[in-house]
Amino acid sequence: MGTTATPEDVTAALRGVVDPELGGDVVELGMVGEVTVAGGVATIQLALTIAACPMRDQIEADVKRKVTALPGIDETVVKVRAMSAEQRADLMAVARRRARDGAAPTMVNPLTRVIAIGSGKGGVGKSSLSVNLAVAMRIAGYKVGLLDADIWGFSVPRMLGATERLEANADRKIVPVEAQGIQVVSTGLLVETEETALMWRGLMLSKALEQFLRDVAWDPDLDYLLLDMPPGTGDVQMALARLLPQAEMVVVTTPQKAAQKVAARIADMARRSYMPVVGVIENMSGFTTETGSHYELFGTGGGEDLANDLGVPLLAKVPLDPLVVSGGDEGTPVVIAHPQAPSAVAITQAAARIVELVPPAQEETCTARIAILIASLENAPPVAGA
Ligand SMILES: Nc1ncnc2c1ncn2[C@@H]1O[C@H](COP(=O)(O)OP(=O)(O)OP(=O)(O)O)[C@@H](O)[C@H]1O
Ligand SMILES: [Mg+2]
Structure with missing residues (x-):
């Protein structure tokens, strides 16, 4: 297929991975850390809200499928870690902004x-x-x-x-x-x-x-x-x-x-x-x-x-x-x-x-758990619709 995907291509592909509980893509939600490509292996640092989040397997599988589909990528390694309290607060701010703006470019639910x-x-x-x-x-x-x-x-x-x-x-x-x-x-x-x-x-x-x-x-x-x-x-x-x-x-x-x-x-x-x-x-x-x-x-x-x-x-x-x-x-x-x-x-x-x-986005999420956690951290009201 000619050229090999660059880290920028990998990041672009990651915009297609939606966090099922927050409804935003993993890049905009600030969950993607360093991305490297070497010898056909893409390595991605991925920060999840909670390492034990039940969404973890689904997000990881989505990331691997999207990235391994890129030209010249034979393997995708996902390194998962949990966000710091500060990162979680930032992420919830993005999620809130999304919920407020609500102007999705299409009428299709990102979870569909x-x-x-x-x-x-x-x-x-x-x-x-x-x-x-x-x-x-x-x-x-x-x-x-x-x-x-x-x-x-x-x-x-x-x-x-x-x-x-x-x-x-x-x-x-x-x-x-x-x-x-x-x-x-x-x-x-x-x-x-x-x-x-x-x-x-x-x-x-x-x-x-x-x-x-x-x-x-x-x-x-x-x-x-x-x-x-x-x-x-x-x-x-x-x-x-x-x-x-x-x-x-x-x-x-x-x-x-x-x-x-x-x-x-x-x-x-x-x-x-x-x-x-x-x-x-x-x-x-x-x-x-x-x-x-x-x-x-x-x-x-x-x-x-x-x-x-x-x-x-x-x-x-x-x-x-x-x-x-x-x-x-x-x-x-x-x-x-x-x-x-x-x-x-x-x-x-x-x-x-x-x-x-391509399993359906799971209904059961850890959103409620995170919302409570965030609320206790910054004394803010939980995200609407969570
Ligand atoms: N497995 C099958 N056995 C028998 N006939 C079939 C089978 N699959 C499709 N057909 C027939 O082949 C014809 C073309 O099928 P279909 O319209 O689904 O193809 P298409 O790829 O959507 O075509 P187009 O490119 O024109 O949209 C139809 O008459 C359909 O009934
Ligand atoms: Mg047709």
């Missing part, structure tokens, strides 16, 4: 995990997998939103059978439509008057995405927000990385080697925009007839090769299955209509792997 489903090539199954992964996560008990970032080529509404139109609330924010238990936003759900049509057509794709992130009243309780990305457009990805630094990516590819090359390009872009790749899903991976004959219609090995190249797990191989097509056409995703079908089982497995690799 954001997963973009991308590929380098069109038609590999991004949309089919996005809706099915979203539903599989919902069935597993998570609160899930799905943003159709394919502004012109939207297919999410049809695949989820969403027919309701998007409407604005009293704050003039767009309220997501609910379909199959998923909170959905798509240009396909906008009322098409000539005026809105003109407005949306005039927007650049990246601007349209920005609108959806800023003007939608996303549920602050979402565990996951999935994004169905348009095929291989770089500016939308860069916009996403800028607007939602916590975004991570799942790359979809087919078993074909040529497709793999295109997917590798998108993964490279993800790295350059500090968007870590969570894993690869191989779709349209072989076809088995009713009589049990198996055909590798699109070749083999593309998913494994790409996952190996990127050093990320192959999350699942989803077979070619007419039930995926009919599920999409009828608006009842295969994981609901035929949960026992091998394609549905593979997608459910991929969803479980994603949850394992």
Whole structure:
């Protein structure tokens, strides 16, 4: 991948790590100390509010995933220590200021995990997998939103059978439509008057995405927000990385080697925009007839090769299955209509792997404990909403 990331690149990547209890990124909260890069090893001094904080494992894992995704970094060493009382007071001041200013650049809660489903090539199954992964996560008990970032080529509404139109609330924010238990936003759900049509057509794709992130009243309780990305457009990805630094990516590819090359390009872009790749899903991976004959219609090995190249797990191989097509056409995703079908089982497995690799921000935090501690230190009232 050419050059090796500098300590500045590492710090930039760390801006994508959010402290789940304070809601700010670890750099702005002053938790990052010295950062060094030598011989492919990044070493980061990380100060946590309390060394025994239950958030520790999650923050450490996030730091490692983000930093090891950078070019030329093979290993990330995190040296954790506890903050001094003075540092804790500074941190709480930042947290208070954040709570007061409250002007988040997007309406997405920083604690919501954001997963973009991308590929380098069109038609590999991004949309089919996005809706099915979203539903599989919902069935597993998570609160899930799905943003159709394919502004012109939207297919999410049809695949989820969403027919309701998007409407604005009293704050003039767009309220997501609910379909199959998923909170959905798509240009396909906008009322098409000539005026809105003109407005949306005039927007650049990246601007349209920005609108959806800023003007939608996303549920602050979402565990996951999935994004169905348009095929291989770089500016939308860069916009996403800028607007939602916590975004991570799942790359979809087919078993074909040529497709793999295109997917590798998108993964490279993800790295350059500090968007870590969570894993690869191989779709349209072989076809088995009713009589049990198996055909590798699109070749083999593309998913494994790409996952190996990127050093990320192959999350699942989803077979070619007419039930995926009919599920999409009828608006009842295969994981609901035929949960026992091998394609549905593979997608459910991929969803479980994603949850394992990018666990939802934990509810149980040590915020209350810290707030009490800080209050006793500086006799200040605890942070609002803690
Ligand atoms: N595992 C599968 N088995 C059979 N058909 C599939 C499978 N996955 C996707 N398809 C079908 O392939 C076609 C393309 O899928 P989909 O629209 O999900 O791809 P996409 O990557 O989102 O495409 P685009 O780049 O145009 O957004 C659809 O007709 C869909 O039903
Ligand atoms: Mg699509």
